[in-house]
Amino acid sequence: MRRPIDTASGAHRIVIVGGGAGGLELATQLGNTLGRRGKAEITLIDKKRTHVWKPKLHEIAAGSMDISVHEVPYMAQAHWHHFRYRVGEMNGLDRDRREVHVAPYIDDEGQQVTPQRAIGYDTLVMAVGSLSNDFGTPGVSENAMRLETATDAERFHNRLVSAFGRANSQVAPLRPEQLAVAIIGAGATGVELAAELHRTTREVVAFGLDRVDADKDIKIIVIEAAARVLPALPERLSTATEELLRELGVVVHTNAKVSEVRPGAVQLVDGGTVPAELVVWAAGVKAPDFLREIGGLETNHINQLVVGPTLQTSRDENIFAIGDCAACAWPEANGGKGGNVPPRAQAAHQQASHMIGQIKKRLAGKPLRGYRYRDFGSLVSLGEYSTVGNMMGGLVGGSLMIEGWFARLMYLSLYKMHELALHGFVKVTLETLARLIVRRTEPHVKLH
Numbered sequence: 001m002r003r004p005i006d007t008a009s010g011a012h013r014i015v016i017v018g019g020g021a022g023g024l025e026l027a028t029q030l031g032n033t034l035g036r037r038g039k040a041e042i043t044l045i046d047k048k049r050t051h052v053w054k055p056k057l058h059e060i061a062a063g064s065m066d067i068s069v070h071e072v073p074y075m076a077q078a079h080w081h082h083f084r085y086r087v088g089e090m091n092g093l094d095r096d097r098r099e100v101h102v103a104p105y106i107d108d109e110g111q112q113v114t115p116q117r118a119i120g121y122d123t124l125v126m127a128v129g130s131l132s133n134d135f136g137t138p139g140v141s142e143n144a145m146r147l148e149t150a151t152d153a154e155r156f157h158n159r160l161v162s163a164f165g166r167a168n169s170q171v172a173p174l175r176p177e178q179l180a181v182a183i184i185g186a187g188a189t190g191v192e193l194a195a196e197l198h199r200t201t202r203e204v205v206a207f208g209l210d211r212v213d214a215d216k217d218i219k220i221i222v223i224e225a226a227a228r229v230l231p232a233l234p235e236r237l238s239t240a241t242e243e244l245l246r247e248l249g250v251v252v253h254t255n256a257k258v259s260e261v262r263p264g265a266v267q268l269v270d271g272g273t274v275p276a277e278l279v280v281w282a283a284g285v286k287a288p289d290f291l292r293e294i295g296g297l298e299t300n301h302i303n304q305l306v307v308g309p310t311l312q313t314s315r316d317e318n319i320f321a322i323g324d325c326a327a328c329a330w331p332e333a334n335g336g337k338g339g340n341v342p343p344r345a346q347a348a349h350q351q352a353s354h355m356i357g358q359i360k361k362r363l364a365g366k367p368l369r370g371y372r373y374r375d376f377g378s379l380v381s382l383g384e385y386s387t388v389g390n391m392m393g394g395l396v397g398g399s400l401m402i403e404g405w406f407a408r409l410m411y412l413s414l415y416k417m418h419e420l421a422l423h424g425f426v427k428v429t430l431e432t433l434a435r436l437i438v439r440r441t442e443p444h445v446k447l448h
């Protein structure tokens with residue numbers, strides 16, 4: 001007889017929706033402990049089949065990272081770490097029945113793989129992350145690309161390589177928008193993409209595109225509505241970053257609000273126009289629309305689920321939220337500015353670690369602990385040119401600007417922490433060594 005789908009084995013059912021920076025770490029760690037010993041039944045639901053750590057997306061887009069080396073297939077991860085993986089997009093919640101609704105999963109060829117399903121839980125952890133926010137700007141959906149998933153990043157990369165191919169084989173002079181990339185939003189994503197693109201586009205040209213002059217023909221333009229790049233970070237960091245971008249020849253427009261994205265051009269509110277063949281929307285943050293008041297839960301103006309200090313949602317103690325989709329207060333007493341914990345990988349990582357303890361306490365019937373965000377600072381990778389950032393906290397007694405190799409090391413350590421949580425020390429060490437060896441023998445840039 002076939003095993004029934006999603007029936008309870010009697011163990012406490014923990015369902016995690018979203019296998020990103022926070023959710024996959026949580027599922028893996030819970031699987032390694034509670035799942036392995038049969039103390040709980042852990043299920044991870046994700047609408048994708050593989051995980052890629054989002055701060056790496058700009059490297060995929062620029063072509064400097066081989067996705068196959070860094071992506072984690074959920075099915076294999078689940079098998080190795082004692083949790084279950086269910087593919088599909090959550091599209092509803094029944095809090096009375098304690099069920100998550102999951103849409104049918106349709107594969108790349110349009111074939112249905114799984115039907116609409118309901119998956120039962122005793123504890124639900126929402127970790128569905130966030131998306132960029134176009135604030136309803138006309139033309140963004142039709143004419144700009146986003147960097148929210150590995151598919152987006154690969155699509156951008158393919159279009160970039162095609163644009164080079166076209167320009168190289170063209171007899172007529174280049175049109176003003178040709179080989180111009182406009183990046184809207186000069187937060188970490190936009191700035192990192194600009195620097196990474198600067199390097200990789202030169203490498204692409206060096207691979208035999210003899211009719212493209214990298215310095216003359218390629219234009220990278222960053223457009224930011226605020227008065228400076230990296231507006232959320234200290235001013236010193238913005239100044240250093242902007243100087244470096246300008247030295248590279250990246251055109252930076254600050255105080256420039258976009259009113260519309262048209263095919264081949266970005267229209268600014270002040271009447272200016274920026275011609276661009278490729279436009280990337282990398283501004284704003286909001287949680288996915290399906291979360292808005294889902295199941296009667298409290299959400300804020302950007303669809304985040306409102307949680308208390310224990311990370312439990314304000315209206316249902318059986319439902320927790322972590323990472324970018326959670327509105328978790330960051331009080332001034334804890335070093336915050338009176339707002340919420342910022343949507344960053346380090347917050348998702350910390351909250352996932354905190355949740356492991358919370359769930360164990362919950363199973364033991366013990367009171368839960370309050371979460372306290374620790375800001376270790378922010379780091380921005382400007383490709384191989386530099387890394388800038390600030391370190392926070394008691395260790396340095398406030399905010400200290402860092403730059404260069406030390407900042408690079410700190411930046412890399414954030415990803416290493418994520419990899420360690422997913423794969424453990426031995427595997428990460430061996431894989432890192434293997435990558436270093438391969439990197440020395442292969443070109444840095446991907447061309448397909």
Ligand SMILES: Cc1cc2nc3c(=O)[nH]c(=O)nc-3n(C[C@H](O)[C@H](O)[C@H](O)COP(=O)(O)OP(=O)(O)OC[C@H]3O[C@@H](n4cnc5c(N)ncnc54)[C@H](O)[C@@H]3O)c2cc1C
Binds near residue numbers: 290322325380
């Ligand atoms: C290009 C880019 C660069 C960044 N760089 C940095 C950086 O340098 N430093 C930093 O700290 N932060 C950075 N961030 C932010 C960081 O990636 C996020 O803060 C972090 O990934 C949030 O983790 P999360 O677990 O909340 O969500 P995510 O990592 O976004 O994961 C969400 C998961 O939920 C799944 N999902 C979404 N909706 C559904 C649904 N309805 N049903 C099922 N599954 C669903 C998604 O497939 C995904 O796997 C960057 C983000 C981007 C996009």
